[in-house]
Amino acid sequence: MPPWLQLMLDSLVPLLWAGLIFTIPLTLMSFVLGLSLGLLTAITRLFAPKPLVMIARFYVWIIRGTPLLVQLFVIFYGLPSMGILLDAFPAALIGFTLNVGAYSSEIVRAAIQSVPRGQWEAAYSIGMSWSQAMRRTILPQATRVSVPPLSNTFISLVKDTSLAAAITVPELFQTAQRIVATSYxxxxxxxEAxxxxLAMSSVLSALQVRLEARFARYGGFLEART
Known part of the structure; x- marks a missing residue:
């Protein structure tokens, strides 16, 4: 067996283990928390009083206008100067959550705005409150619109977690770096990394296609009913 192939086989288990223990959990947790933050931010920008709207806009402006790596460094290396000490994984989780929240808020905001105004009026005409209209009528339709870009955000997040290696999170890429330090x-x-x-992204891309097809059928069902 060629030495390079033996090295790849020997390093496969440590890399997969790092992906299972750190990369995948970091991706899932950051996306769920970031999407929740994005939904809250989007609703704030659309419906909240002006002071809260300005705060939400400022948050999105800061996060979208600065590199993710810089944000991670500020949280992990910068905050200790203010007496705020965070372990590597929580720091990465906070950084990715804030980043996903800002980008997903723009996706969700655009999806909500894409729902025709008549849908709001129809919901109000049958006695729904604002929250009921949002939950039962607007968000289901906005979800169908936002699935493709949010799926792309999730796939990008899988790859972006490699930046956590810069703040010492022992995820897949940093594990590869450690093996490089001993194998040269x-x-x-x-x-190999x-x-x-690429394998993870390909699997997620295939799942994205199926998810989009499912929501397309659901959208056709809604249009048939209306």
Whole structure:
């Protein structure tokens, strides 16, 4: 067996383990929390009083206008100067959550705005309150519109978690770096890490296609009913 292949086989289990223990949980937790924050931010920008709208806009402006890596460094390396000490994983979780929240808020806001005004009027005409109209009428339709861009955000997040290596989170990419430090074979290990990221992204892309098809059928059902 060629030495390079043996090295890839020997490093496969540590890389997969790092992905299972750190990369996947960090991705899932950041996306769920970020999407919740994004929904809250989007609703705030659309319906809240002006002072809250300005705060939400400022948050989105700051996060979208600065690199994710810089945000992670500010949280992990910068906040200790203010007496706020965070372990690597919570710092990464906060950073990715804030980043996903800002970008997903724009997606959700645009999706809500894409729902025709007549849907609001129809909901109010049958006695729904604002919250009932939002929950039962607007959000289901907005969800169908937002699925493709949110899926792309999730797939991008899987790859972006490699930046957590810069703040010492022992996820997949940093594990590859550690093996490189002892094997002195950066090309082989980094290609292997890239293949694993590619495999995860490909699986998620296939799931995205199925999810979009399902929501397309659901959208056709809604249109048939109306």
């Amino acid at each position: 074979e950066p090309l082989i290990l980094y290609i 890239a293949i694993l990221y």
